[in-house]
Amino acid sequence: MSSLAIHLLWLLIHLVISIFFFVLKIANVLESYLISSGFLKKYESINVGKLRYLAVVVDSEDALQINKVIKLVQWLADIGVKHVCLYDNEGILKKSKDIILKNLSCVKLFEEGDEQSLRGKKTMSLEFASQSDGKEALAKAANLLLKKHLKLRSLGENQEEKIFTEAHMTEALRAVGSGGPEPDLLLVYGPVRCHLGFPAWRLRYTEIVHMGPLKSLKYGSLLKAIYKFTLVRQNYGK
Template sequence: MMALVYDFVWRTLHALLHLQRVLISWFRIRLWNWRLWKQAVAALLVPVALGFQNHKTLGPPAGKRGLRRVRWGADGKSLEKLPMHVGLLIAEDELHYTDIANLVVWCMAVGISYVSVYDNQGIFRRNNSRLMDEILKQQQDLLGLESTKYSVEFLNNRNEKQDHQVMSCQAVVKVLSPDDGKPSIVRAAQELCRSVEQKERRSKDIDVHLLDSILRESVHIPDPDLVLKFGPVESTLGFLPWHIRLTEFISLPSHTDVSYEDIFSALKRFATCEQRQGK
């Protein structure tokens, strides 16, 4: 009886072993076929993919400039504090119009409303049209089709609009020179003295607010929140002495080949600084 049981168990185990071998062989064949199938599909799809990529290269390249434009706007919104008025003080002998124009356009793109450009030799003032043309050129080059969203208004020496360049304004650009500094205070004082002499005003009516209104003339531009000074000279070089009582100054080595990252780093420094306003 036990011999029959052993024989049955042996045959069962033998059958199971045979079934295992059959299943392993079947799986190996299926796996091999799957690999062959994948290789065949890859052989078909790779040329198609390569052809698609080659076809894409025939079209316009990816819009890196478009991504930069989106980044500029997002960077401005990410700052806790964004200056309304930025002054660009160039304390260098050699001036580069394209680099200055880039600075102005970047300020516009991050959302700054007023930009003043100043050099203590008055070179930009004397070549005002050349600078404005370069700003418009760089505005189109850097902002592309979105340039109309960042339109700019240029003010001449008397704070009047240059009508041939005025669009729906989102940014105001003014070119300054040393004449807008101490000499402007002298001219304002002379005007007040003449008005008193001609009995148009009384001496007791003259105060800080009246002088401030004369210095600002007809168009109100807020005081600079931030001045970016470019160059090795540790001086304000006569930049608007009346308007910079609460202005933050940040120095950079040079305006030549300055990058957007340099400017945004300065804006981040401004956003984190604490302005006590005399307290």
């Protein structure tokens, strides 16, 4: 086969793939519009109580779009989600915490909220997290466990008490302020399909959904992702 034929074949394959993704994008936009407009009735009755804790991971560049983030959180409150964690790697959302809270009367900080105060349909607790709650927090927790180990050693405690378990690490992470709940669902807004550094120890049973860039934020797509999660049966094992 000549190089010209190979080049033409490559162009044809590229064209077919481009058309496929273009049609898929149009279909998703249309579906999102139909959901938002209420034409698809099944999305009107969501068992949002099954979603106890939701995490939203935003790419650091997208996190600069604070108005989009505020709109997203407001939509989640309107849907009835009670507990949300906002994460970006560089801590931009943490730094913008005051602006976000000022524009959302329905939100309380995670540390301040409790089940009694969140009984209102559109009230939620909001946690802010960043990379400092990841590797740095793990290092602080490990250092705390080491100090405890050295203390036990100096007191001549039994060897069994010097063995660190998962429960010890969880307790240490909470002690350094990074032991938040494990999300049931994690929504990723950004160009790549990964959790972008969200603390891995909080993702043991988490469903992860890539939502695309934040600039393409759509209410229908958000509602669809939450609806699909409520239909999933999670098996946690023994």
